Amino acid sequence: MTVEPAEPIGLSEHQRDAWHLARDFAQNEIAPHAREWNRDHHVPVEVFRKLGELGLLGLTIPERYGGPGLDATSLALVTEELARADAGTSVAVAVQNGLVASPILRAGTDAQKDEWLPRLASGEVFGCYALTEPDAGSDTASLRTRAEATDDGWSVTGSKMWITNGGVAEVFVIFARTGGEGARGISAMLSTKADGLTVGHEIPKLGLHTSSTVELAFDGLRVPREGLLGAEGEGLKLALATLDGGRITVAAQAVGIARAALDLAVSYAGERQAFGGPIARFQGVHFPVAEIAAKIDAARLLTLHAAGLRDAGRPHGAAGAKAKLFASSVAVQAADVCVQTLGGYGYSAEYDAERYYRDAKITEIYEGTSEIQRMVIARDLFGAAAR
Ligand SMILES: Cc1cc2nc3c(=O)[nH]c(=O)nc-3n(C[C@H](O)[C@H](O)[C@H](O)COP(=O)(O)OP(=O)(O)OC[C@H]3O[C@@H](n4cnc5c(N)ncnc54)[C@H](O)[C@@H]3O)c2cc1C
Numbered sequence: 393m394t395v396e397p398a399e400p401i402g403l404s405e406h407q408r409d410a411w412h413l414a415r416d417f418a419q420n421e422i423a424p425h426a427r428e429w430n431r432d433h434h435v436p437v438e439v440f441r442k443l444g445e446l447g448l449l450g451l452t453i454p455e456r457y458g459g460p461g462l463d464a465t466s467l468a469l470v471t472e473e474l475a476r477a478d479a480g481t482s483v484a485v486a487v488q489n490g491l492v493a494s495p496i497l498r499a500g501t502d503a504q505k506d507e508w509l510p511r512l513a514s515g516e517v518f519g520c521y522a523l524t525e526p527d528a529g530s531d532t533a534s535l536r537t538r539a540e541a542t543d544d545g546w547s548v549t550g551s552k553m554w555i556t557n558g559g560v561a562e563v564f565v566i567f568a569r570t571g572g573e574g575a576r577g578i579s580a581m582l583s584t585k586a587d588g589l590t591v592g593h594e595i596p597k598l599g600l601h602t603s604s605t606v607e608l609a610f611d612g613l614r615v616p617r618e619g620l621l622g623a624e625g626e627g628l629k630l631a632l633a634t635l636d637g638g639r640i641t642v643a644a645q646a647v648g649i650a651r652a653a654l655d656l657a658v659s660y661a662g663e664r665q666a667f668g669g670p671i672a673r674f675q676g677v678h679f680p681v682a683e684i685a686a687k688i689d690a691a692r693l694l695t696l697h698a699a700g701l702r703d704a705g706r707p708h709g710a711a712g713a714k715a716k717l718f719a720s721s722v723a724v725q726a727a728d729v730c731v732q733t734l735g736g737y738g739y740s741a742e743y744d745a746e747r748y749y750r751d752a753k754i755t756e757i758y759e760g761t762s763e764i765q766r767m768v769i770a771r772d773l774f775g776a777a778a779r
Contacts, residue, residue, distance in 0.1 A: 397651070397689065400696055403465075410462055411469040414448055418477035426478035430601040430747055433594070437518075437560055440484050444515020452489045453497070457509035464637060464699040468644035472692070475648025476655075479751035480602030482648060486641040487556045488512055492519030492565055495580065495634045499622030504582060508563055520561040522552040522608055523631050529553075530764050532567075533575040533628060537610060539568035545616040546570065546581065548588070552608040554758070558591055559604035566615075567627050580627035581615045588613035599750030636709045637702060638759045643695040643715035646723035646755040650688045653723075653730035653748040657681050660734050671733075680729045688726065691719035710772035717765040720755035727752040 453459025537550025571577030
């Protein structure tokens with residue numbers, strides 16, 4: 393049994409079509425395999441490519457570059473549906489759009505856009521976003537990957553940690569230090585898989601087993617001058633502006649995981665018998681599930697509100713942070729309620745509850761931890777006094 397949410401008010405035909413296409417594809421082609429793929433740690437590249445064929449991979453890439461040219465609201469709706477079926481698959485799409493195509497669109501040269509956007513839209517290539525390092529996560533301005541100037545560009549040395557899609561990527565958005573210490577010394581670059589770039593093995597992790605997460609090592613990776621993405625020294629600004637949009641998709645992912653957990657809790661409670669009837673007749677079962685249902689609706693509204701602000705070209709950094717902070721917490725709570733509602737079966741790998749429990753947690757960590765979202769929100773409230 394699934395609890396379909398009411399259609400958001402005011403969707404355009406394009407947004408509704410993308411949403412329904414993603415929902416049908418996710419329920420028919422992803423959900424039936426998600427448990428097995430996660431158990432086997434299978435990264436379903438074949439599904440990512442199918443999403444490319446359907447126009448769902450590079451959703452926000454404009455039509456002139458081969459994408460459907462949809463907006464952040466469509467991306468949020470699609471991400472939610474994919475995450476409801478499998479969180480790892482949804483993050484591959486979120487990274488392709490939000491963290492790779494988005495900075496190329498924002499700061500890329502015409503040549504960079506022509507070279508990469510059509511291939512990212514179709515699924516011919518996958519991209520990754522390499523900001524975090526083993527010793528620099530929340531404190532991005534302290535990153536140490538070094539790009540030394542050469543006659544025709546840069547030679548990059550250093551390493552990156554936790555890079556989503558890294559194991560399947562052919563284009564790498566890399567943030568490296570071309571100048572001195574601090575934020576202004578950082579530049580963004582585009583690189584292909586070339587000599588001097590080593591992709592590490594898949595990092596074993598708590599959940600998201602269908603998502604590739606690797607370490608990258610750079611040892612004299614040559615990036616030509618044309619590989620610079622945006623202006624020299626403007627890399628961190630680009631990285632943070634990119635995350636402003638990315639956080640909305642993580643919030644949507646959290647809503648999707650939470651909805652999957654709610655669906656399972658409701659359907660299980662209707663079937664599980666105890667004390668002479670289904671456990672769905674106990675108030676002790678109703679209340680946590682009812683509370684989560686209300687919170688999921690609120691998380692969804694916050695997410696679509698932030699996406700709507702982005703689509704309207706209005707500031708959306710704090711709204712995205714609020715959506716991610718709230719929705720990620722709701723996902724963790726919903727997964728907990730789901731496991732509890734299923735009792736011992738909730739703890740079993742034969743059911744999906746434990747997968748939701750493991751997958752939900754990441755939404756409180758990546759693209760800025762919950763503590764960092766609170767900082768973003770506080771800075772919006774307090775302005776310079778918060779710095
Ligand atoms: C599965 C996965 C996929 C990822 N994908 C990518 C990717 O594709 N690209 C990429 O670049 N990165 C990626 N990341 C990295 C992710 O964004 C970072 O892990 C995250 O930003 C936190 O950084 P950190 O792990 O270094 O933790 P730290 O920054 O070391 O933080 C540790 C703890 O300290 C807290 N903390 C830190 N600073 C403050 C502060 N000022 N105030 C209060 N608390 C603070 C944090 O909230 C956290 O609880 C991924 C991570 C994971 C686990």
